[in-house]
Amino acid sequence: MDTRRLRFFITIVDTGSITRAADLLHIAQPALSQQLATLEDHFRKKLLIRGHQGVTMTEAGKILYRHAQVVLRQLEQAQAEVLTDGEFLSGRVVVGLVPFSSAGTLSVDLIREARARFPGILLEVTESVSQPYSQMIMNGRLDMALIHGAGPIKGVHFEQVLHEEFFLVARRDMLAELPEDGPLAVSNLADLPFILPPAYNFVRRAIDIAFMRSKTDLKVIAEIDAVRTLTSAVQSGLGVTIVPYAVAQRIMGENSPVAVRKITNPAIGEALSLCTAEHSPLSEPAVAIKELLLELTGTLLKEKAQLPG
Structure with missing residues (x-):
């Protein structure tokens, strides 16, 4: 399996269009369409349905999208650890903080503390509202998120903070x-x-x-x-x-x-909960960031005790 095809597939899904994905990837559209066809031949499944409004995933496509995110993240993590010979924690960790909450106040502190304690970790913090964080966790686009709600949602583990x-x-x-x-x-x-x-x-x-x-x-x-x-x-x-x-x-x-x-x-x-994927273990860098995030949310509990009556 050529992992480039997985990256191409993810880009097509994220942009919603083969044409837009081709422009973004600097690949001719016919060539990108051929890469998609090869991927579908490999799995013997239709992965995307083309329409006037762009592309939509089939059920098989949704499954591949989720696993492709995990596979590529693991490859990225492996490369980061090999380059550092595993001497210190390194790699990318993606955290979602829901904007309309106390979680949104933790962004700067989280980045500052992560930089001080784990300089080899590249921390990406998002406060997007364009897609549910629970879905992004299941798709492998987020390692963890602080979100409102206590679940349950299939595939997501909720830890109420x-x-x-x-x-x-x-x-x-x-x-x-x-x-x-x-x-x-x-x-x-x-x-x-x-x-x-x-x-x-x-x-x-x-x-x-x-x-x-x-x-x-x-x-x-x-x-x-x-x-x-x-x-x-x-x-x-x-x-x-x-x-x-x-x-x-x-x-x-x-x-x-x-x-x-x-x-x-x-x-x-x-409720404000820390969420992770139910069936995908966190990488070592992600575990470290999770522990740091839980430490910082402890300050939210102290602030809650001081709320006006």
Whole structure:
């Protein structure tokens, strides 16, 4: 098996098009199509279906895509260890940190500590929302991820780190009609204009469930999947939001007119879990990064104990 064909196959799937993959790989499209045909002949299975909107994987293609990621990562790891004669940990480790969570605050600390302790490890940190992290773990594109939810998801091992509580964040002038002190019940929030993550986001799902249980209307005026844009929107008074406290602090900033209020009846929150592939063992560098990540999440537990009541 020529591993180049596996790389070609992954690139075609990731770009969604043989034409785009050929441009990216600097290969003529007919030549790339022939490489795909050779791969399908080898497995005696149709791997991709071509359509007007690009290519989609067959069930056999999905299986190959998952295994190809693992195989190529293992080859990359083997090369890194051979070059260093195994004298120190080396290789690439890819970590996903879900943006709308406390996990997003760990990025810089994780990179700094990994660089100090394991200089031979190339750490890649992603905070993408384009594809579910659980799927990226199963496909071998991520070694591990801190994500919202406690599972179960077939093929993914969940290790719950903490339970995040969500808070209301708004300019103070937008809360003028509400009680000034103490927590706010969900029923108090019916008339507020909300800017929230899209419906597929776990933070949004927890919010929707809380409003539904309290039989309170949720007035959503916009959906934003980027924390930086959400911060600008809330600070400018376009609307209010509900997010984990670590994200609320980023929105509030210094000398800001933004207030953070606790929510009750019901409280809103979600589990934060460290996830890895259930049936694919981590490489030694990935194990080291996992232990470091668990160490850093210990700081989140300490911060949780200091949350406003």
